[in-house]
Amino acid sequence: MIGRKIEIMDTTLRDGEQTSGVSFSVSEKLTIAKLLLEELKVDRLEIASARVSEGELQAVKKITSWALEQKCLNKIEVLTFVDGGKSIDWMIDAGAKVQNLLTKGSLNHLTHQLKKTPAQHFADIKANIELAATHDIKTNVYLEDWSNGMRNSKEYVFEYLDFLTAQKTERVLLPDTLGILTHDETFKFITEVREKYPTTHFDFHGHNDYDLGVANVMEAIKAGANGLHLTINGMGERAGNAPMASVIAVINDFLKDVKITVNEKALNKVSKLVETFSGFRIPVNKPVVGANVFTQTAGIHADGDNKNNLYFNDLMPERFGRKRKYALGKTSGKANIQKNLQDLGLSLNDEELKKVTQRIIELGDKKEVVSQEDLPYIISDVLDSDAIEKRVVVENYVLGHAKGMKPSTTLQLIVEGVQYEAHAQGDGQFDAFMNALKKLYKTHSKKDLPKLIDYAVRIPPGSHSDALCETIITWKLEEKEFITRGLDSDQTVSAIKATEKMLNII
Numbered sequence: 001m002i003g004r005k006i007e008i009m010d011t012t013l014r015d016g017e018q019t020s021g022v023s024f025s026v027s028e029k030l031t032i033a034k035l036l037l038e039e040l041k042v043d044r045l046e047i048a049s050a051r052v053s054e055g056e057l058q059a060v061k062k063i064t065s066w067a068l069e070q071k072c073l074n075k076i077e078v079l080t081f082v083d084g085g086k087s088i089d090w091m092i093d094a095g096a097k098v099q100n101l102l103t104k105g106s107l108n109h110l111t112h113q114l115k116k117t118p119a120q121h122f123a124d125i126k127a128n129i130e131l132a133a134t135h136d137i138k139t140n141v142y143l144e145d146w147s148n149g150m151r152n153s154k155e156y157v158f159e160y161l162d163f164l165t166a167q168k169t170e171r172v173l174l175p176d177t178l179g180i181l182t183h184d185e186t187f188k189f190i191t192e193v194r195e196k197y198p199t200t201h202f203d204f205h206g207h208n209d210y211d212l213g214v215a216n217v218m219e220a221i222k223a224g225a226n227g228l229h230l231t232i233n234g235m236g237e238r239a240g241n242a243p244m245a246s247v248i249a250v251i252n253d254f255l256k257d258v259k260i261t262v263n264e265k266a267l268n269k270v271s272k273l274v275e276t277f278s279g280f281r282i283p284v285n286k287p288v289v290g291a292n293v294f295t296q297t298a299g300i301h302a303d304g305d306n307k308n309n310l311y312f313n314d315l316m317p318e319r320f321g322r323k324r325k326y327a328l329g330k331t332s333g334k335a336n337i338q339k340n341l342q343d344l345g346l347s348l349n350d351e352e353l354k355k356v357t358q359r360i361i362e363l364g365d366k367k368e369v370v371s372q373e374d375l376p377y378i379i380s381d382v383l384d385s386d387a388i389e390k391r392v393v394v395e396n397y398v399l400g401h402a403k404g405m406k407p408s409t410t411l412q413l414i415v416e417g418v419q420y421e422a423h424a425q426g427d428g429q430f431d432a433f434m435n436a437l438k439k440l441y442k443t444h445s446k447k448d449l450p451k452l453i454d455y456a457v458r459i460p461p462g463s464h465s466d467a468l469c470e471t472i473i474t475w476k477l478e479e480k481e482f483i484t485r486g487l488d489s490d491q492t493v494s495a496i497k498a499t500e501k502m503l504n505i506i
């Protein structure tokens with residue numbers, strides 16, 4: 001089995017669409033189909049179940065007419081039923097040329113759902129395959145509930161496979177329909193069918209109910225499966241199917257004798273598009289495609305990467321069209337900040353770096369997530385506050401806001417070493433703060449306070465986090481206007497910080 005080619009069949013548009021709450025539009029299905037074949041370069045696509053709806057028929061028509069032009073109609077597959085020809089009529093109308101015929105792979109399903117004997121079922125299947133052939137439709141056959149069949153009605157499964165392998169079919173599709181297999185059983189069952197039917201093409205279709213989807217797929221390949229059914233982002237019925245991105249990474253890194261055509265660099269792009277169209281959110285810790293999986297959070301990791309990429313593994317983000325990131329927060333050390341500064345083309349001396357790191361850790365302690373885009377604002381705020389000599393310190397304050405009462409502030413201010421206190425009310429918390437400040441100034445200083453003439457609050461431009469809020473205040477003293485800024489996770493506090501800066505520069 002050296003250099004053995006494994007076919008990758010993507011069933012995002014069929015089984016993936018069986019994710020509860022997901023329904024792709026006609027144009028979304030066409031866009032995804034094109035991307036899967038042209039950029040991701042999977043071998044085959046299952047795009048729908050027959051007879052489902054008028055919208056599904058229109059989507060299949062659009063995809064088959066595009067595939068006909070591209071000369072890849074043989075890569076487009078539709079799940080059909082043993083229904084006396086109704087599905088075949090639907091296929092003909094839709095212009096599809098490969099059916100994946102859903103048949104019963106366990107005696108339990110055959111007896112209780114179709115309520116037929118094996119002989120009746122085989123006769124119906126034979127008729128279906130022959131009818132399809134007269135319309136130039138090729139047939140792959142699903143043995144639905146095959147994994148249960150292997151556990152509980154193996155005699156039936158082999159009787160059926162004896163019959164099926166004598167029919168004119170392209171591939172036999174072996175689903176673990178209910179996601180019940182362990183990796184050991186998957187290996188054992190696939191080995192059994194492989195040994196008994198050495199020339200038959202077998203696909204394995206794994207579900208993820210026990211989170212064993214990827215492990216089972218790996219064992220199926222080792223046992224000799226010829227093809228795999230996968231979905232983007234692991235979408236699919238119940239807990240979903242084996243996820244495309246993880247499986248491709250596993251094959252490329254651990255099953256080096258297996259050949260696949262999938263372009264791993266396109267995985268992230270396709271995953272994001274499917275996420276957008278389906279509304280099915282990718283968990284942030286989903287291997288390969290999750291938002292967090294290439295982010296180093298711990299300071300020790302960033303330090304190790306600085307020294308000799310000590311915390312890299314083979315899953316390099318660039319392989320998948322992504323980039324490594326270094327998170328900013330409570331667990332950041334100087335190395336995390338350095339990595340982000342390098343990216344932004346900024347540099348700080350050791351003392352500045354220490355202060356900026358401290359500020360980020362403080363924000364992290366308040367559960368704030370700081371983005372790389374916040375960094376320049378934090379640096380400017382830390383260095384700016386540092387550059388100003390602090391004659392006046394806003395030492396303590398209580399901001400009161402209660403329904404049916406006027407907002408109020410008690411303020412303690414230190415001016416050149418002496419502490420003063422005042423209480424005032426206002427129209428809002430900051431207004432109350434300013435009124436308390438005015439009282440103190442009137443009593444203890446000969447200076448006038450500048451007039452507040454503009455007050456703007458914003459999330460720092462470009463920031464992708466909600467960690468910071470910037471208040472920009474324009475003041476007027478005599479004829480001179482000037483601006484101070486305050487940065488904090490709290491809006492009122494950021495305004496108070498801007499005010500404290502003003503007090504120290506007038």
Ligand SMILES: CC(=O)SCCNC(=O)CCNC(=O)[C@H](O)C(C)(C)COP(=O)(O)OP(=O)(O)OC[C@H]1O[C@@H](n2cnc3c(N)ncnc32)[C@H](O)[C@@H]1OP(=O)(O)O
Binds near residue numbers: 018
């Ligand atoms: C493993 C999988 O995920 S298989 C996924 C199969 N795909 C789908 O189910 C697609 C969505 N399904 C549908 O749109 C509908 O169920 C349809 C159009 C297929 C059928 O709809 P309805 O005629 O309303 O039937 P309903 O959904 O109530 O029941 C399914 C029928 O299919 C029968 N059936 C089950 N398996 C098969 C099969 N492999 N071949 C033929 N018929 C089957 C059932 O016995 C039942 O028949 P009954 O009504 O005579 O008892």
